[in-house]
Each structure stands twice: as C-alpha cells, then as structure tokens.
Amino acid sequence: MADQMFTAEEVQEGIYMIRERYYESSNRANIWLIQGSTMDLVVDTGLGIWHLPSFLKERGLIGEKPVQAVASHVHFDHSGGLHQFEKFAIHQLEAEAIRKGDNFQTVTIFFGSGEITRPPHEGWSLSDYKVRSAEPFAVLEEGYIFDLGNRRLRVLHLPGHTPGSVGLLDEEAKVLFSGDVVYDTLALIDWVPHSDLSAYIDTCRRLRNLSSEVDIVFPGHADPFDGNRLHFLTSEFIEKASTCRHKLFTVVMKCLSTMILKAKHSAFTQPSQHSESDYIAGSASLLHKAISFLSSKSSREIHHKKEQDIAIKSLLKEKDVLAVLPTGFGKSLVFQVFAIITSMDSVSSNGCVLVICPLKSIIRDQIEEADSLGLNAVELESPDMFENLPRLPDIYCICFGRSGVR
Numbered sequence: 001m002a003d004q005m006f007t008a009e010e011v012q013e014g015i016y017m018i019r020e021r022y023y024e025s026s027n028r029a030n031i032w033l034i035q036g037s038t039m040d041l042v043v044d045t046g047l048g049i050w051h052l053p054s055f056l057k058e059r060g061l062i063g064e065k066p067v068q069a070v071a072s073h074v075h076f077d078h079s080g081g082l083h084q085f086e087k088f089a090i091h092q093l094e095a096e097a098i099r100k101g102d103n104f105q106t107v108t109i110f111f112g113s114g115e116i117t118r119p120p121h122e123g124w125s126l127s128d129y130k131v132r133s134a135e136p137f138a139v140l141e142e143g144y145i146f147d148l149g150n151r152r153l154r155v156l157h158l159p160g161h162t163p164g165s166v167g168l169l170d171e172e173a174k175v176l177f178s179g180d181v182v183y184d185t186l187a188l189i190d191w192v193p194h195s196d197l198s199a200y201i202d203t204c205r206r207l208r209n210l211s212s213e214v215d216i217v218f219p220g221h222a223d224p225f226d227g228n229r230l231h232f233l234t235s236e237f238i239e240k241a242s243t244c245r246h247k248l249f250t251v252v253m254k255c256l257s258t259m260i261l262k263a264k265h266s267a268f269t270q271p272s273q274h275s276e277s278d279y280i281a282g283s284a285s286l287l288h289k290a291i292s293f294l295s296s297k298s299s300r301e302i303h304h305k306k307e308q309d310i311a312i313k314s315l316l317k318e319k320d321v322l323a324v325l326p327t328g329f330g331k332s333l334v335f336q337v338f339a340i341i342t343s344m345d346s347v348s349s350n351g352c353v354l355v356i357c358p359l360k361s362i363i364r365d366q367i368e369e370a371d372s373l374g375l376n377a378v379e380l381e382s383p384d385m386f387e388n389l390p391r392l393p394d395i396y397c398i399c400f401g402r403s404g405v406r
C-alpha cells in the first residue's frame with residue numbers, strides 16, 4: 001500500500017529522489033535517500049502524512065543496514081515525517097521546535113487541503129494535520145559528519161531561510177544537498193517568520209565560493225543542478241537581496257506571514273531565553289530611555305500611561321498584543337516608542353514598524369509626527385519607491401483603504 005504513495009527515481013548511483021505522489025503543490029519537497037555501505041541516510045522526510053519508512057522498505061531501498069533521517073530544516077514539508085524514524089537529526093537551533101511540535105516554527109499553514117489529492121485514510125482532514133513532536137537522536141552543528149561507510153557527508157550550517165538550515169556536502173563525490181537554502185528558482189524564500197536576510201546573503205556568499213567544488217546540487221525543491229548554476233543562483237540572490245526594494249519586500253512579507261501564522265497557531269508561545277525578571281528590568285530601562293529621547297525631541301515632557309506601558313513591554317517580550325484604546329488615547333506612542341527601541345544600539349535588531357492605516361490622511365499625520373520626533377518614516381505607495389533609499393526607514397506606513405479626508 002505504502003508502495004504507491006511516493007515516487008522514487010535513482011538520480012545517481014545510490015542516490016534516490018523521492019516525492020510524495022499525492023501532494024500536488026509547489027511546496028512538495030524532495031526527499032533524498034543516500035545508500036551507504038554501512039548506513040543509509042534519508043535527507044528530509046516530507047509531510048509525514050504517508051509512511052515513508054514503509055515505502056522505502058517495500059521498495060527494497062532500505063532494510064539491510066541501519067537508517068537515519070536528517071532534516072535540512074524545520075519546515076513542515078521537510079520535517080513532517082521525522083517522527084516516523086527511530087533515529088533522526090536536526091540542527092541544534094531547531095531541535096526544540098521538533099521536540100515541542102511547534103507548528104508556528106514549522107510554518108504549517110502554507111498548505112491547502114486541495115493539495116492533498118489522496119487522503120491517507122477516510123475521514124482525514126487537513127485541520128488534523130500537525131508536525132508531530134519527536135525527540136532527535138542527534139543535534140547538529142557545523143562540521144558534524146554522517147559516516148555512511150563509503151560516503152561521508154559533512155554538515156554545513158547555512159542560516160537564512162531558517163536559523164537552523166543545513167546543507168550536506170560529500171566532498172569526495174562533489175555532491176551538495178542544499179535543502180531550501182538554494183533551489184533552481186530566482187524566488188528563494190527569505191520572508192517567513194524566522195528568516196534572516198543578512199544571514200541568508202552570507203550563506204549565499206559561502207555557497208558561491210564553494211560552487212567550483214560542487215558538481216551537482218540535490219535541492220529541497222525542483223530538479224538537481226550543477227555547480228555553475230549554483231554560482232549563478234547565489235550571485236543573483238546576493239545582488240537582489242542587497243537592494244532596498246527587496247529588504248522592504250521581505251519586511252512586509254515577514255510581517256504578514258507572521259500575523260497569519262500566529263493567528264492560525266494562537267497557542268504558540270515563544271520559548272523564553274531569559275528569565276521574566278531579566279525582561280522586566282531590561283524592558284523598563286529601554287522604555288525609560290526611549291521616553292526620555294522622545295521628550296528631548298518634543299517640546300513637552302512625555303508621560304506614558306499604564307496601558308501603553310503594558311503594550312510596549314509585552315511587545316518587547318515578543319508577545320502578540322491586541323490593544324484596544326480609545327481615539328486620542330495615544331496608540332501612536334506605542335509604536336513610536338517601539339520603533340525607537342528597535343533602532344537603539346543596545347538592541348540587536350534591525351527591525352522596523354509597519355503601520356497599516358485605513359486613511360491616507362492619518363498616514364500623513366503619522367509621518368509628520370514621526371519626522372518631528374527624529375524618526376525616519378515613509379509611506380509605501382509602490383515598492384519601486386524604495387529602489388534608491390539609502391537605508392531602511394524606522395516606520396513604514398501602508399494605507400489599506402481610500403485616500404481622502406477623515
């Protein structure tokens with residue numbers, strides 16, 4: 001039965017490209033099986049809706065030797081089937097997400113029911129689908145070696161698409177498994193919630209330097225390509241990603257994708273790396289500095305209210321905040337202070353604030369006010385206007401509505 005759920009094609013001796021037959025989507029990931037002399041390795045595992053190990057066994061592709069799986073990164077289209085393997089590995093920065101079954105970090109929403117053309121069983125529903133929690137057997141870092149006997153695959157930590165993205169390099173065979181870091185398209189994904197554009201550019205520089213030592217790349221999506229193409233794709237990305245226009249695009253897309261995902265996975269909670277008291281002490285001092293800065297720019301002393309204080313401190317704790325405040329209460333102060341804090345040297349973020357307004361006239365007021373406070377704010381009319389901006393603004397305003405008077 002499982003025999004029919006996937007397709008398998010031998011693309012090089014001992015390397016198989018496997019795909020989920022009934023997942024018809026541009027998100028359908030490639031699954032790679034690398035047969036070694038002493039161990040087999042499965043690179044990425046698909047959605048986990050159909051049982052991959054059973055398929056591999058029924059086809060006689062695994063079974064005699066030990067087998068391990070490895071995730072190129074945490075996204076659902078690659079990590080969904082990890083739980084089906086007794087031994088699997090994932091980068092240390094994404095191990096916790098799999099342990100917890102964190103479907104925000106696995107971006108599980110980017111997936112529609114029409115894309116599953118044959119459900120795994122009667123009564124199956126997309127709403128039941130989740131990446132399941134599982135315990136990794138190995139937690140990866142740069143330089144980890146998968147020793148398959150006749151092949152050795154070295155882990156390259158390639159952050160950018162996600163923080164824990166990895167590539168696997170077989171230096172002797174000049175083969176690279178690249179996951180979603182690079183595949184044969186000019187639209188690589190650098191805008192999902194945990195993506196990091198500057199890390200992605202560095203990763204592409206690293207891969208471009210490596211391209212002369214790679215004969216073939218087996219990517220996370222689409223078809224394999226050679227080292228010259230790797231050089232071209234990484235160069236194109238570096239050039240495009242360095243423009244202001246592209247930076248703006250990723251910020252807007254990241255805001256939107258984060259909002260959609262958080263709405264879907266409302267139970268999501270950010271794992272805290274600091275104690276609650278660290279946060280309270282840290283955010284109080286940042287808030288104090290930002291308010292003093294605003295007061296110095298303004299002709300009057302600025303005092304913030306309790307509701308604004310709660311909203312800003314919650315934002316600093318990376319919590320989702322829905323603040324319902326009356327007209328004239330001072331909603332703007334919340335994001336103005338937040339924009340100042342994110343631009344402070346002590347905050348390791350090059351973030352910005354995206355304001356979505358129903359009326360153009362409100363945007364004009366917001367921009368004037370931000371200017372008077374020394375913040376750099378711009379209105380997004382068309383992405384083209386960012387082509388020549390020297391740097392990213394602190395605040396973007398987008399109008400979703402009619403231009404006109406209040």
Ligand SMILES: [Zn+2]
Pocket residue numbers: 073075161180
């Ligand atoms: Zn991905």
Ligand SMILES: [Zn+2]
Pocket residue numbers: 027029075077078180220221
């Ligand atoms: Zn993917």
